[in-house]
Amino acid sequence: MSGSPRPRLVMKFGGTSVATVERIKNVAQHVKREVAAGYDVAVVVSAMSGKTNELVGWCNEASPLYDQREYDTIVASGEQVTSGLLALTLTSIGIKARSWQGWQVPIETSAAHGSARISAIPSKNLDDGFAAGEVAVISGFQGIEPLSGRITTLGRGGSDTSAVAIAGAIGAERCDIYTDVDGVYTTDPRIVPKAQRMDRIAFEEMLEMASLGAKVLQVRSVELAMVHKVKTYVRSSFDDPENPNPGTLICDEEDIMEQQVVTGIAYSKDEAQITLRDVADRPGVAAAIFVPLADANINVDMIVQNISADGASTDITFTVPQAEFQRAKDVIDKARKDVVCDNVETNMDVSKISVIGIGMRSHAGVAATCFQALAGxxxxxxxxxTSEIKISVLIDAAYTELAVRTLHTLYGLDKA
Amino acid sequence: MSGSPRPRLVMKFGGTSVATVERIKNVAQHVKREVAAGYDVAVVVSAMSGKTNELVGWCNEASPLYDQREYDTIVASGEQVTSGLLALTLTSIGIKARSWQGWQVPIETSAAHGSARISAIPSKNLDDGFAAGEVAVISGFQGIEPLSGRITTLGRGGSDTSAVAIAGAIGAERCDIYTDVDGVYTTDPRIVPKAQRMDRIAFEEMLEMASLGAKVLQVRSVELAMVHKVKTYVRSSFDDPENPNPGTLICDEEDIMEQQVVTGIAYSKDEAQITLRDVADRPGVAAAIFVPLADANINVDMIVQNISADGASTDITFTVPQAEFQRAKDVIDKARKDVVCDNVETNMDVSKISVIGIGMRSHAGVAATCFQALAGxxxxxxxxxTSEIKISVLIDAAYTELAVRTLHTLYGLDKA
Known part of the structure; x- marks a missing residue:
């Protein structure tokens, strides 16, 4: 029938992009454009915004300690509705399409209900659909555990991960993540009006940006894209479907011609600081603190321990998300029977500012200018x-915006 | 581990019985009672009331001529939520349970999306669950077409059909259909306060009651129960779970000791009458009228044609649901090129009253007393x-309540 196979494309639309039937019709126009451009398209959709919260609310109302397997079954219904609605909308405008639930593709996952990891995506069914000229509309966020045959979910925001994994499985030319912003910015434009949309950002930088509160993409999806070399764009579903902006390409470092030293400034206000003063400095002390925190499933972020001055005691500081502060404090109070320390200081009124850039690796003095500018x-x-490509500082929360603006200007990121 | 297998029971709960999480907790108490009584229980649930309408509304908004396969996928999500919520509620009160979607059981159906028919229910998965001491919470109304692997639905009210079919497949001792009324009444209690709840009603009678507007049970489910000899109870989920009423048993005629001559009076106001006057009476004329109506998928109910007086022409009267009246009228107007008739009369202001009872078969004079009482x-x-067990009359709609009350008293159905 035809010559060479058509190139493949994954398009992912999040909850706000499919919040109403009207918006779903708009999404269909974006898909139509790419089909007309010659792609075999797989679309990955989230639940209509608000729906997942409604479903989670019911689970909590039914039983605060709910069965995670049933939770997955319940919550996965949200994406099922959206994939069906988009498929029938596409069909109604003359584009062959069908919906695929996680168990139908299948998107095979581990049995870790609520935060399952994708283990395999056999592409046969999708290949057959493409051969038949069909757009595949796939429910994101969900999969199936092959042994039990039960529905699993990947955890919140997992639709990004679904999209990138599917792009890898079907050998897509690229994966477009449509969201309500038109790309990745050098910093939060609400704080710095001069923030610029980047054309490209390296996977490693995006990972740091994502993990530091720039909530454009889920960290797991960036990791997956990096490992499987999936060219991923962040772009806006609110653009004119006939004439959209290209968005930001997340790509290999090598694909970025002129690497800036610093590419972005991220910040997080969701920090709580805990400092243990004059901890007896002996082997195993760090473990005695952080193993109980890990056991309590508390997400420790920054950890700072300096070389002990007197060889006898040191200070250890770490941060946790504010929502986990009280639990972390309780764990530490209990751990004090194993950890000799003078006292424990806490501070909820802090924020973390991070300077990110792969170019840092080959440029000296980035940290020094940062500290100098803040001091100024x-x-x-x-x-x-610090890491190879990031410098993070913890400051008083009141200075967050000032610090971000100062650093944004310092590293030449302001729009002309 | 144990001796003889436990008896099995199917419990079905409709949309109003699972409308909120609060109501689902109440349903769990009903299930708990039956588990304690020694049953292996399969629960069949509908969507929370209102949810199916919301989902259907979105389908219509997306595309009035929607793809029926996507419609099924979308609408089936409603039951998925309820089955998950009930399973986790049961688990939370210490009853082992898991949810089953149609594709998981599997409930195998035809490919007639939107009104699929159940073809097979392999019971292996449910058997294994019972052996493990689990309550099976099954999404009603839905199934899977095995060849395409796509989700199907059985049509509205199909959860009753699911329940009865599952009861047949697992060899359940009985099937309890929980609804918002506590049984089947001799007539509508809103019209006749003296209407009585029946302890038992024969399948054939229930079929006539159901098809005549007593909307307690779906006709298909009654047919299925009759064929597979499934003892089916209609009872109320609003009863005290600790001490519920037994409801009405729908059973074989032989299981009813003292058969009444007339067991119930049904009525339907949703009738539109079409009469063709002086139709040329020759072979094929009835087909020329009713085949086009069937082709247009119009549900013709009463059909009355009398012996032609002069051998040349006759009158033909039939009724259709009011919603289909205009389409029926259009079909008839077109058919008049093949059907010679004098004129077509129509009347929307009619209702149908039916007297039902298996005992009629062996009692003369039931029709005569009916006509006499109405004339009086x-x-x-x-x-x-008339049929063997039913007499239906078409009257002016204004007399509906009077006719029902008159006949209810006439046949001795009034509560003492």
């Missing part, structure tokens, strides 16, 4: 951690 | 049809 504004740095 | 009240009978 009278901003006190409470703690510092 | 000055009620004009426009048309009559």
């Amino acid at each position: 504004r009278g901003i006190n740095i409470r703690a510092i951690t | 009240r000055g009620i004009n009978i426009r048309a009559i049809t």
